[in-house]
Amino acid sequence: MALLSQADTLIVDVPTIRPHVLAMATMHSQAMVIVRLTDSDGVEGIGEGTTIGGLSYGEESPESIKSAIDTYIVPVLKTCDIARVGATMVKVAKCVRGNHFAKCAVETALLDMAGKRLGVPVSDLIGGGRVRDEMPVAWTLASGDTARDIAEGEEMLSLRRHRIFKLKIGKRDVRDDVAHVGAICKALGDRASVRVDVNQNWSEAQAKRGMAMLQDVGCDLVEQPIAGDDIAAMARLATTRGVPLMADEALHGPRTALRIASAAAAGVFALKIAQSGGLFATAEVAAIGTAAGIGLYGGTMLEGGVGTAASAHVFATVPELAWGTELFGPLLQTEEILTAPLGYGDFAVKVPTGPGLGIALDPDKIAFFRRDRSTTVAAAPILHAVNAGA
Ligand SMILES: O=C(O)C[C@H]1C=CC(=O)O1
Numbered sequence: 001m002a003l004l005s006q007a008d009t010l011i012v013d014v015p016t017i018r019p020h021v022l023a024m025a026t027m028h029s030q031a032m033v034i035v036r037l038t039d040s041d042g043v044e045g046i047g048e049g050t051t052i053g054g055l056s057y058g059e060e061s062p063e064s065i066k067s068a069i070d071t072y073i074v075p076v077l078k079t080c081d082i083a084r085v086g087a088t089m090v091k092v093a094k095c096v097r098g099n100h101f102a103k104c105a106v107e108t109a110l111l112d113m114a115g116k117r118l119g120v121p122v123s124d125l126i127g128g129g130r131v132r133d134e135m136p137v138a139w140t141l142a143s144g145d146t147a148r149d150i151a152e153g154e155e156m157l158s159l160r161r162h163r164i165f166k167l168k169i170g171k172r173d174v175r176d177d178v179a180h181v182g183a184i185c186k187a188l189g190d191r192a193s194v195r196v197d198v199n200q201n202w203s204e205a206q207a208k209r210g211m212a213m214l215q216d217v218g219c220d221l222v223e224q225p226i227a228g229d230d231i232a233a234m235a236r237l238a239t240t241r242g243v244p245l246m247a248d249e250a251l252h253g254p255r256t257a258l259r260i261a262s263a264a265a266a267g268v269f270a271l272k273i274a275q276s277g278g279l280f281a282t283a284e285v286a287a288i289g290t291a292a293g294i295g296l297y298g299g300t301m302l303e304g305g306v307g308t309a310a311s312a313h314v315f316a317t318v319p320e321l322a323w324g325t326e327l328f329g330p331l332l333q334t335e336e337i338l339t340a341p342l343g344y345g346d347f348a349v350k351v352p353t354g355p356g357l358g359i360a361l362d363p364d365k366i367a368f369f370r371r372d373r374s375t376t377v378a379a380a381p382i383l384h385a386v387n388a389g390a
């Protein structure tokens with residue numbers, strides 16, 4: 001039995017190493033919502049609920065995530081035995097509809113506490129436990145400039161950090177976007193897998209044309225080319241000539257996963273812990289995908305170290321992860337907020353092995369970057385260009 005004794009939710013803003021240009025927003029910093037729960041025995045758990053570009057990506061913003069946790073979820077936690085993570089989250093689901101990002105942050109913190117209490121990593125609390133200790137990790141080339149993206153891709157290849165690249169397109173004319181993708185495919189050749197993410201910005205007609213053209217220039221995969229709620233159109237695109245279609249914004253947990261699978265509206269699922277509504281729900285999305293013969297990819301909301309570690313734990317339990325992952329979020333930020341960064345190297349990210357999430361927050365960095373910091377916090381951390389980890 002464990003009772004909640006303290007709950008803190010804070011928004012932490014960390015600059016990105018370069019502008020990150022997406023179809024719907026250009027990011028210069030990332031706003032992470034960090035939740036810290038402490039139980040009656042003093043065991044602490046941390047979680048993260050992070051989105052992209054304010055409200056331009058989805059229906060939850062950093063501010064709404066914080067307010068849903070503080071105002072509606074914490075009061076429910078106060079009535080629960082929080083050592084029972086599944087039962088607690090069932091009760092939260094009864095009291096709070098939607099708000100998947102907020103629920104994910106809380107479930108992550110509860111799982112971190114449960115793992116610490118039991119002395120096991122979070123991956124051991126999901127399904128049959130982990131089947132891998134590290135996973136391939138993609139990088140997104142999104143500087144907005146083709147030559148700079150090629151140079152960045154070359155640098156990542158020579159560092160042996162990434163050989164899967166996702167390009168963010170959908171902002172320009174289809175022909176210009178495909179020319180940009182083609183130039184990068186040509187420069188990197190068979191040393192890399194090049195994929196694109198349109199973030200829902202094409203019409204069906206643009207997607208039909210774009211997907212055929214992308215195949216001709218050597219692109220391997222297209223992520224969410226059209227609106228995620230148009231499953232019928234996704235199904236038409238997924239079955240016509242062109243690169244395979246990956247569902248991202250269309251997926252909001254097991255029910256949408258089942259609808260997409262039943263409609264044959266995607267060949268690949270981007271698994272995301274926040275969008276799914278937590279780690280347990282992500283494992284269910286993965287199971288539906290696997291049963292339907294849909295390929296799986298470990299997606300990100302560009303979380304920092306906490307959400308990235310949580311994602312790594314659940315992705316480590318998926319039997320087959322044919323498309324790898326994109327768990328590079330902490331590397332896009334100028335500063336690491338963990339005491340020890342996640343391990344990156346040899347084109348892979350390592351799954352932490354310690355109890356719970358196996359990570360710890362750096363209190364000085366949190367004090368400096370938290371949005372509500374007091375003006376008395378003096379010591380600025382040293383900003384570095386790329387926090388490459390191991
Ligand atoms: O998939 C998205 O839309 C979000 C994200 C993941 C990588 C990246 O650069 O942006």
Ligand SMILES: [Mn+2]
Nearest residue numbers: 197223224248
């Ligand atoms: Mn996406």
